[in-house]
Amino acid sequence: MPYLRTCVLLLAASGAAHAADLNVLSFGGANKAAQEIAYYQPFHRASGVGVYADDYNGHYYREIVAGRNTAPGGRWDVVEVSAPELARGCAEGRFEKLDWAAIAPREAFLTGATSECGAGIFTWSAVLAYNQKMLAKAPQGWADFWDTRRFAGKRAMNRSARYTLEAALLADGVPAAEIYPTLSTEAGVKRALRKLDALRPHIVWWESPAQPAQMLAHEQVSMALGFSGRITRAARDWPQLKVSWPGNINNVNYWAVPKGGNTALATSFIAFASQPENQATYSRYIDYGPTRKEAIAMLPAELAQRLPGSDANRQGALQLDSAFWAANGKSLEARFERWLSTGKD
Known part of the structure; x- marks a missing residue:
């Protein structure tokens, strides 16, 4: 099925796309709408960098590796991927190894929410x-x-x-x-x-x-x-x-940086999106759980109980085996x- 293209283009003050613009690919629908509010728009305001955001159905190999790539300039700088496809893509050398010193301490994230090539966006x-x-x-x-x-x-x-x-x-x-x-x-x-x-x-x-x-x-x-x-x-x-x-x-879903993208700009975006207050904003718009421990404490108790990571909802849950x-x-x-x-x- 052709994936739905509902892209948003947030350009710098010049009104024209330029080489420094960030191309982000994520899952669509309510998830992408929340990402626009919590991540793309604030990053643009803070940095002046234009964010071109597009979406796909989440099958990275089936949709992107197999040839569907509509990014400006033919490159994605940041992609949202599932845990299994992150593990596979990292092992195959499709994704860059992240510079964690420029993002955040890995111990600030939930267990399993960080890897060599991926920074956890949310639990679901x-x-x-x-x-x-x-x-x-x-x-x-x-x-x-x-x-x-x-x-x-x-x-x-x-x-x-x-x-x-x-x-x-x-x-x-x-x-x-x-x-x-x-x-x-x-x-x-x-x-x-x-x-x-x-x-x-x-x-x-x-x-x-x-x-x-x-x-x-x-x-x-x-x-x-x-x-x-x-x-x-x-x-x-x-x-x-x-x-x-x-x-x-x-x-857990992750941010990853495909080989050939703007690694420095992608790292800046991932660091920004991984800030606890931004993750908490995301969770207020869609009931997916933050991966930063500090962000969880920022959420109202009523919302926290609706998230996959709540004590009640973890009872009897199966943890997807990415490996x-x-x-x-x-x-x-x-x-x-x-x-x-x-x-x-």
């Missing part, structure tokens, strides 16, 4: 979301997501092996601690795909992270695998949208696409 979760007007009672986990007899309606799921295979195994009764050891075996992959076979007639596949909330709001589906902040942000307009937190799949997906993502995505097209595992 893939969750079970639902439209409460379409269901007689609230689902309590992935087993209920698969139960089409007690919970009527279509299901929206990500057209990707990642998150989908984990949800299938959780629905099949595999404990969170055993998900990745199970997926590391041929029998485990077959088990996940067989579980998906049972639900397949009821699935509507999505590719853009904005789609699950839209599908739920317009009653195209009764339940969806979606991203937590997108759902809770949409619930401000459609209060019937709810999140069931048991079995949520927790993750597993960096090592196995290519083969599992190919296998998943083959299953989609042929119906065979």
Whole structure:
């Protein structure tokens, strides 16, 4: 699917783009809207640097490495990437190693929110979301997501092996601690795909992270695998949208600097965006958690309880294994696409 291009161009006072302008690529929708308020506009005001911000669906290899690159001058200076694609891209030399001395002390971030090539932007979760007007009672986990007899309606799921295979195994009764050891075996992959076979007639596949909330709001589906902040942000307009937190799949998204970009300017932007007050501003506009410890303390208690990192929402959560997906993502995505097209595992 061609990705939606909803770019904003914040130019310096001259009104014309120039060589020093910063080209940023991030996930779109409510996430990008919050980034514009918390990061792009304040960075422009503070530095005078124009920020060209575009968005994609978050599949860095599928969309960007494979050839979709619409950045001015043919370069992205900063990109938002998922943890598995950060790990893979760093190992393959696609991303620069960050100058942490110029950004912030790594110990100021949550555990797992920094790496050689990535600075954590926010914590988030893939969750079970639902439209409460379409269901007689609230689902309590992935087993209920698969139960089409007690919970009527279509299901929206990500057209990707990642998150989908984990949800299938959780629905099949595999404990969170055993998900990745199970997926590391041929029998485990077959088990996940067989579980998906049972639900397949009821699935509507999505590719853009904005789609699950839209599908739920317009009653195209009764339940969806979606991203937590997108759902809770949409619930401000459609209060019937709810999140069931048991079995949520927790993750971190990162800023990374692709090879060939303006490394010095990218580093300045990442340092600015990583300041606690800017991260706290971001979280006030979308319910994703800060990665800077100081930023968490700046948030109202009511907001903090809606974030993936709250004590209640961490109960029963599965931490996405980035190393597993960096090592196995290519083969599992190919296998998943083959299953989609042929119906065979």
